[in-house]
Amino acid sequence: MAPQTLPHILSFLLLSFSIFSKLGTTTESTASSIAFTTLGRSRYFFDLFFLPTSQNPEEPVAETQLTDGFSVNYNGFFPSLSSSLLSSLLSSSPPSSMDALLYVSERNGSSNIYLDLFVPAKGGGSFLLPARLQFPLLRQSSHLSRVSMKDKPALAGDDLIYVSTHEPSSSPRRSWAAVYSTHLATGQTRRLTPYGVSDFSPAVSPSGNWTAVASSGARGWSGEVEELKVGIFVFRTADGSGRTLVVDHGGWPCWADESTLYFHRQSSDGWWSIYRAKISIGIGVSLVSVDRITPPGFHAFTPAVSAAAPKLIAVATRRSSSQFRHIELIEVGDGGITYVEVTRPVRPNSHHFNPFFSPDASRVGYHRCRGRSNGGSPPLLLESIKSLAPEAFSLFRIDGSFPSFSHDGKRIAFVGLPGVFVVNSDGSDGRREIFSGNAFPTAWDWKREGVIYTSHGPDFATESTNVDIISITLHDDDAKSQPSIKKLTSGGKNNAFPSPSPDGKWVVFRSGRSGHKNLYIMDALEGEAAGLQHLTDGPWSDTMCNWSPDGEWIAFASDRDNPGSGSFAIYMVHPNGTGLRKVVHSGEGGRTNHPWFSPNSKSLVFTSDYAGVSAEPISNPHHYQPYGDIFIANIDGSNIQRLTHNSYEDGTPTWTPLFLEPTDVAESLQGSARCNFDDCHWLNIKGEVTESLHGKSC
Incomplete structure (x- = not known):
């Protein structure tokens, strides 16, 4: 190691120590909770x-x-x-x-x-x-x-x-x-x-x-x-x-x-x-x-x-x-x-x-x-993960993809690929399937209680694939009634990742209708029939968008630095199309995806390969991307903090102002293990066809 290198690294580590010690006092003023999923x-x-x-x-x-x-x-x-x-x-x-x-x-x-x-x-x-x-x-x-x-x-x-x-x-x-x-x-x-x-x-x-x-x-x-x-x-x-x-x-x-x-x-x-x-x-x-x-x-x-x-x-x-x-x-x-x-x-x-x-x-x-079978549906509970700043936020792993909290924090929606489900955030009453088709992701309307947005159709698909935005309205006043489903986009063209504005009037989403995946804004009630605003435009993929709680920003993942490469960074833009800026990029070829705003709109939680890989992939069960930890950062890209440390694929985080007590409820699920995972798909045997999603994104 060159003599001048060590002081530089030590300074970096001392800076990290200072950042860690301040976490929770500079990032969030009130306690909140972050939930994410881990593949399998x-x-x-x-x-x-x-x-x-x-x-x-x-x-x-x-x-x-x-x-x-x-x-x-x-x-x-x-x-x-x-x-x-x-x-x-x-x-x-x-x-x-x-x-x-x-x-x-x-x-x-x-x-x-x-x-x-x-x-x-x-x-x-x-x-x-x-x-x-x-x-x-x-x-x-x-x-x-x-x-x-x-x-x-x-x-x-x-x-x-x-x-x-x-x-x-x-x-x-x-x-x-x-x-x-x-x-x-x-x-x-x-x-x-x-x-x-x-x-x-x-x-x-x-x-x-x-x-x-x-x-x-x-x-x-x-x-x-x-x-x-x-x-x-x-x-x-x-x-x-x-x-x-x-x-x-x-x-x-x-x-x-x-x-x-x-x-x-x-x-x-x-x-x-x-x-x-x-x-x-x-x-x-x-x-x-x-x-x-x-x-x-x-x-x-x-x-x-x-x-x-x-x-x-x-x-x-x-x-x-x-x-x-x-x-x-x-x-x-x-x-x-x-x-x-x-x-x-x-x-x-x-x-x-x-x-x-x-x-x-x-x-x-x-x-x-140690599970006995690959079947069954265990009750959905949250697993408490040790938080960097427990006084600022609790951290949970959830057995479901693309989770989102209702704005009162009492319910969680998530997808099962296929299916959309809702469960009480305290784990009571079990989980309820509200839509049986393949859907991704989920987001709750800010003003209309019980309204959830998602997209229906194949995931990991091309721009012309038939995927449309739908809203699902729960009728809690009648437990026997089925949710109401309304289609908000038409013609397919891979319309996905809806996120409503905090005033309840608009929904931003991703669409491939131009031949490229870009962002659009439509009316929350009438959908694109009431007109569209073309928010971003270019020969790249802008996707995974999230509207800030204060209404000022829309965060999204984009490969515009190297279109088609599979490398994504997080960007933000004002809803009127101004102020575009890059927030976090893990470097050339890197992936930083699925941004979600903190309750006070000053920070983002996201998944990224910013910390590389933590173990030899072959020593683990199959993960499409054997990296991907959960991070948070300020919206100007500063103060990047790693929240999860493992050799799994962590992703699709969400952030709620509700503070959930970090009770380790996962340890009560010991009898529910299903062993529902594959060996590494790339271990080809005699030319067998295997699936690989490396380099792709929803």
Whole structure:
């Protein structure tokens, strides 16, 4: 790093600290609430399980659940615990026999790393679970900037090694993911990743002396959905020194011994495969050789190895004979390679993720969704997410797309793609379907109670597709009566994203009637039959519009900087067409979408790839865009703040003046998991046709 670079970055971080500490006093004068959706995330819960590495495939044993069935638990690690660490955790002499599990959990609205200790029952045997001792390992600081994603944990002695996103990067679209070391007895934390660099998927060597990571180096994120352009770096675990690039194309490293690394990458033939790197560690670190382990014909990724059995590799696979990813064991011997299925004989119709070995290699762990089926409709409730400024606003994830609050805050409308639904904001009375067709998004009329605007027709469609604006009027005085539907536009041409003016007279919307998606304003009651105002005009896409509560501005997303590229920025314009200005852009190729005004019209909430990507996409269920966090900013583009930290696709936020108490109601939904998600669509098997929305927008 150049000497002049570090002061610049430190100044940026100090500025971020100042902004975080002022959040809530300068942005909003009264408490409010923000709600957003995450693709699929509200519909599943993960737990960690294990199976023995040696079993009869004809008579498979049942898997053992490791985590407690509470919230979302993933990316496990079986640690070897030092006696000093055990003594500090237990404040007493530890039992002579104890099993342990390290993992990530999203319980209580934020991410943390937990250590569970399992005390064997009397009479011997492990995981009989008469007692579970559970420790959150990272202290919940009151410092606002500590809201972050914590991931991929490992232990090196008494030091916890993990990824965190709590420090902002120095530029847009550069990931905030970095590797840190925390001494668990003292809480002292050291950043091991250099500033200006993004690191993912750390793995600690058997000695604990070295850590390998998948790193993008100083390069920003250019929007890779399938495979990040990362290489394998190795550095000293103690302080991050001796950092050396050993493999220029590879991710998810793991150590077999101090000179052997396994990793995955997409091969030139298109198949994700496991590779083995031999390295030499002396005065420095150097690469000796790289060999491909798995052949073409199936995908293999996210490898794990144990020093106790260095020729045994656990991997997740996708084979042509299954629609699900499964855990397999690969044994590399002198006579060739053998494969043993682990999870498919036990649970053939579930996805299994990111394997890990016990220290003695007798068990292989993984995480999977614990739900029983892909069907059903659980009650719609809000999941409380830890807010940067809880005194200013609460933050919620909702199981529904394009949510919007009625202006008294008592009801929420959202779409199910298909269907439009309404639910009380306190979760009472269940959800009510008010329109069965495919629709997006939702917005409530400011003056006429019970009137909701949406657009009916295909989403992610071309300018000429038949999509029209409709209003839906609820008749609450007669519970048995059906809502009234009125069509406000005619002729299709992709009319969508209606947003009413606060005086109740007008609706701004997006239309492709000119051959390009631009903004128009029409009468709220009579629709375009009463005439149209052409608000924006040009050979680009202006879309996702939102009218400010004070009536002064209309915010929208536009690709006018590079039409057709899929790159969107947020703009604002006065309703009379004057004052056009750009508010937020995450950089060339970046996406910043779905703006929504704060109740006082001084801020915007939106979704953006401003913070890049937080984990290797292949380690997660399918997301069309494995980035996209929720941000807020002032309407002049200043004071950009990141609200969500995860590896999911967060989007379609809304902002209401109603302050909802941040009760963690999601934890009561544990029996409603539906496991309704796909594997990554881009893992093509034998030329199967897959769906990809990368580069597209509604």
